[in-house]
Amino acid sequence: MAGEPRPGQNDAVRLAESLRAGDVIALTEVYDAYAPFLFDYCHGLLRDRVEAAGALRNCVIAAREHAGRLTEPERLRGWLYAIARKECMRRRDSPNRHTGQEAPEADDGLTPEQVARRDERRKLAHSALAALSGRQRETIDLHVRHELDEVDLCGVLGVPLEDVYPLVEQTRRDLDAGVRAALVAQNHLRDCPAAAALADAWPLPPQTAADLVRHVAECPVCGARELQVPPPDRLLAVLPIAAIPADLRLDVLTAATADDRAGNRRAIAAWTEPFDEYGWPLPYEPTVTRAKEKPQRKRGPVYALVGAGVTGIVVLAGALTAFGGEGDGASSLPRVSARPSISDASGGPIPTESKPVDPSPTSSSPSPTESASPSESPSETPSETPSQTPTTERPAEDPPPSTPDRPDRPTRGSLAVSGCEMDWPDDECGITIRAVGGPVDWRVTGVSDGLSAGGSGHLAAGRSTTVPVRKEAACWGERTGSVSFSPGGAASVTYC
16 A cells, blocks of 8 residues: 555545535545545454445445535545444444455565565564554554544544544554564574563564563663664555455445435444534444533644654554454543553553453454444433422411422333335345334344344434344345334334
8 A cells, every 4th residue: 555646635625525516426536546445444443355345335325425514525534434433343343243254465466585575574563563452553554554644543533632642652652662572582582581481482472572572671681782673654564455356346336326225325324423513423332322421522723733644554464453443432542651551461562541442463352232323312311309398397377388390200202113125235224213202212122034133222202213234144036024122113124
C-alpha cells in the first residue's frame, strides 16, 4: 500500500456531496478509491475473507444510505473506516460468524531472494508488535499505514480526542521499546545470558516480547547498546496485505443499488445507527444502552493543529492482524501514562491502569451472543413514588389531610414485528420490531431451522429497533422461516 495514490481532500468533498445526491457513479468511485484499504482493515479485524467481504459490502451500503449525516465531507475516508469498524465489531459478536478462510496475500512481484529478506524482516516486525496490545496495534496501523489523523482516530475508535493524542504517543514509544527488544533477541543474545534465557523462540511470542522489553529497560548491558531502530513506516512496510477478491466489486455495487434490494439496505443502514452530532457512527454496543448515558466524543476546534498524517505503508497481517476491537466497541479508553509502560502478562506495553480486553496476537477469544442495537434510545420506565406518611397528629375536628395522587403505572405496550427477505447472495437481513401503546421489554424466544437470531432489550413507546437474522448455511431455491418474540409476535423471513 505504500505509494498507492490516495484521493485528496477535494476529491473526498466531491464524492461525499455526490453520495448525498444519490449519484451511482460516485458510489463506484468510492469503491474504487477506498475498497482495497477497507477490505484489508476489515480482514485484520475479522480474520476471514468471507466476513471481511460482507463487512465491506455493508459499509458501502451504509455509507450511501447515511451520506447526508456527515457534516465534514472532507473526512469521508475516516468516516468510512468508522462505519467499517462498527460493522466488523457487530460481526465479531455473532455466534454464527464465518471463520477459517483467511484472504491470500496480495502479490508484490518480489524475487525469491527479496522474499527471503522480507520474511526475516517480518519476523522482526512481528516480534516488536507482539509487545503491544491489540488497541495499540490497531492505532498504529490506522495512523501510519492508513494515514488517519487524530481527529479521524477519534471518530473511528470512538474515544475523546484528548485521549487520542497520548494514545498515539504512548503507542509509538512502546513500539520503539518492542523493536529494541526484538533487535537484542535477533542479534545480541550471546552478550547477555539473561536475555538469551528469555528469548527461546523466534519470532517472539507476546509474553516473551513483554518480558524482554522489561529486561532491556533494566539491563545495563542490553540497555546500553546503540541500536538502529527503524521508524514505524519501514517496520510495517514488510508485512502482507490482504488481497481483495476480484469479483467483489460487482457484488457490492449491485447490493448497494439494485431496486429489489431496498429492504436489505434499510436494515443494514439501521445497524450503523446511532450517530453523533458530527454524523459519525457511535461505537458498537452489544447490549441495549441508553444514549443519555453514553459519553460524548469531544473534538472541538482542533483541525488546524492536526497534520495531514504520516506516510502510509502496508497492513499488519498474519497472527498479529487480529488487532484491536474490544468486543463492546471500546467506547472508553484507559488512562495513558506520559512515560513508557510495560503491561503484565497479558501482552506487552499498553496504556497503564487497565488491561486490554481485545485478543492477544496469537489467540482468539470467544464471541458473546449478538444482541440487537436499538435505532433509537429507549427511555427509562418511571417508577412509583410513594406518598409520605404524616408524622404529627392533627386535632380530631380538622379535616384529614389530602393524600397526593400516585402516578399511574404506565400501560405496557405490545410488540409489532415486520419480516424481512434475504436476496442472494446476502446471508442476513433485519427484522423491525416496534413498541405500540406503551413500553415493551422484548426478547427473541424462537427461531426456525436454517436461521439464527437472538437478543433482548427495552423499547419505549413508539420506538423501534432492528434484529439481525442470518441463515446458517448455503441453500438453494426459496425458503421461508420465522423468528418468534416475547411478548408475542412472529416475523416471517424469506431466504435462499
